[in-house]
Amino acid sequence: MSEARPVTIAFDVMGGDHGPVEVVKGAAQLTLESPNVHGLLVGDRALIDEALSQVKYTAERLAVHHAPDFVAMHEKPAAALDARPRCSVMVAAELVRDGEADGMVSAGNTGAGVLACARTFKLIPGVRRAALATVYPTAVSRGEKNDPFSLILDVGATVDASADDLVAFAVMGAAYARIISKNPDPAVALLSNGTESTKGPARVVEANQKLATLRGLRFIGNVEGVDIPKGTADVVVCDGFVGNVCLKMLEGVSETVVELARYAYKEKLLWRAGLAMLSGGIERIKEVTDWEQYGGAPILGFDKLFIKAHGRSKARAITNAGKVAAKAVKSELSKAIQTSLPG
């Protein structure tokens, strides 16, 4: 696909924490910033039109497709999709499947997004299970843009992953880091309970053996939990159960560190002063380092790309997610994954 051919990204405008307004605003902004990208807004037409009346956009690159229903944030995905097959996330996925769009972005219910992909898209040949990947903040930075973020996958799409699944996740994560993070030779690691290649459950030990002989991938072996925040690897691979637990732990830990510091030093005035200065800003640390703001979390493994933006996404984050989705489509991410998989 050449640079010249425009790319269309479908936006599920329903289901985010801030309602349709921020998603519409973000997609509208994308049509102003990226001349080769078209937006297709999927959701309640009346709400979309109202939101569009408040913002600037390039009309010839923005279309609307009505969807009568949507999935709320805390609904059970399977039940919701069964009950309302015309919900916005499902309609958007079908538009992508049918070639009306090339990729999609949603800030809604993550499980519903994963399930809509599974029910609509095809797995890349050689991939048996999809993975939800996310960037997370690290102590070291990397790549052209000196990014202080690494990629971890899977963080929740595939709770039980086999050795072959883990190998596929490694390949998918490396391809994404190359294309999206512009990191030409990312260091890929398996998450385990020790750095030795024999450490971990059988599936991890077997995946280690397979990755050690896989060509075209810079596999640096096993890393431990401590290496996640450190940033030892550019891509950390694990099953969705472990990845999800780790990711959610990272979310809670910054406040806790401040609480602990307060406890540890309650008698020290100087430290207390430092903490007081910091504590007002701790919520903002979370915002600033919120990895999902940086283009969102891709669901990898399908022939079509889905970018899950954080539920709290404002317009800026949606615009970024749309840019990442367009970049992945233009760079033929799925094809890059397919050719990198072991025969």
Place this chain on the structure above:
Amino acid sequence: MSEARPVTIAFDVMGGDHGPVEVVKGAAQLTLESPNVHGLLVGDRALIDEALSQVKYTAERLAVHHAPDFVAMHEKPAAALDARPRCSVMVAAELVRDGEADGMVSAGNTGAGVLACARTFKLIPGVRRAALATVYPTAVSRGEKNDPFSLILDVGATVDASADDLVAFAVMGAAYARIISKNPDPAVALLSNGTESTKGPARVVEANQKLATLRGLRFIGNVEGVDIPKGTADVVVCDGFVGNVCLKMLEGVSETVVELARYAYKEKLLWRAGLAMLSGGIERIKEVTDWEQYGGAPILGFDKLFIKAHGRSKARAITNAGKVAAKAVKSELSKAIQTSLPG
């Protein structure tokens, strides 16, 4: 066992980061502080005698047992124990098995400690796999002593745990929290990738069902990663693979938060000042909140108690570990676990 009968704790004096001196000092101090506890020092007699010549202790409550070898911190446990069966951790475990001591403390190689127990002690009837438990710092405090620590197990002894193993871990953790942390009705949770009872791999879902109907245990259901630092549960149960990854992640995260805060606020002078004040102390936050300093990490599931003190333990931490071991023996922790297990 009545309060009057003295308890003997064997100390593996070799293998800690600070050598035999700190362990000997800690055990010596225990004989001064606890009239009902005897210490049995196991290791190189010449080194022990030299260390003893430097400290005060109650001679009639402190004995020495020579062991010619020891396991170093980074040796592979099985190979080391095979090559040197007379190493101090193995000799200490055998002394406990043979009734010369009632429990043991080691600051050495964790894997060698777990393996020495497995080769020497008996599993409690009804327990199929042992668990290494550890306390970790949380945002909320609990129990009589307003402890800002919770218990997590397993953190590395059993990499693959079945549903029944997880149930046994829950029972063991609750018994430990009741007896050692004096928390009469601890809230016990399963770690999963969602709070719903149906979330997680099959073994976790099955364990949830079994725990929900287990009498005498306050099971609060599944918790997520974010709940670990928050302290939502008093006892968090998981397999040794997930637990080890989480624990090691927690170890690395405090420095990373400071790094990230620095990155996020590099332009804000006030925050920088706060960070500068804090950063000198960040290493000490780790020390102060170092959960293993608070009595060490017990290996649970065997008829005899093994307390793994941190490799960096100084004398004070060793004394505390000895007190915890003695308390567990006096309170008949193993019997409490056995009677709480499901029929």
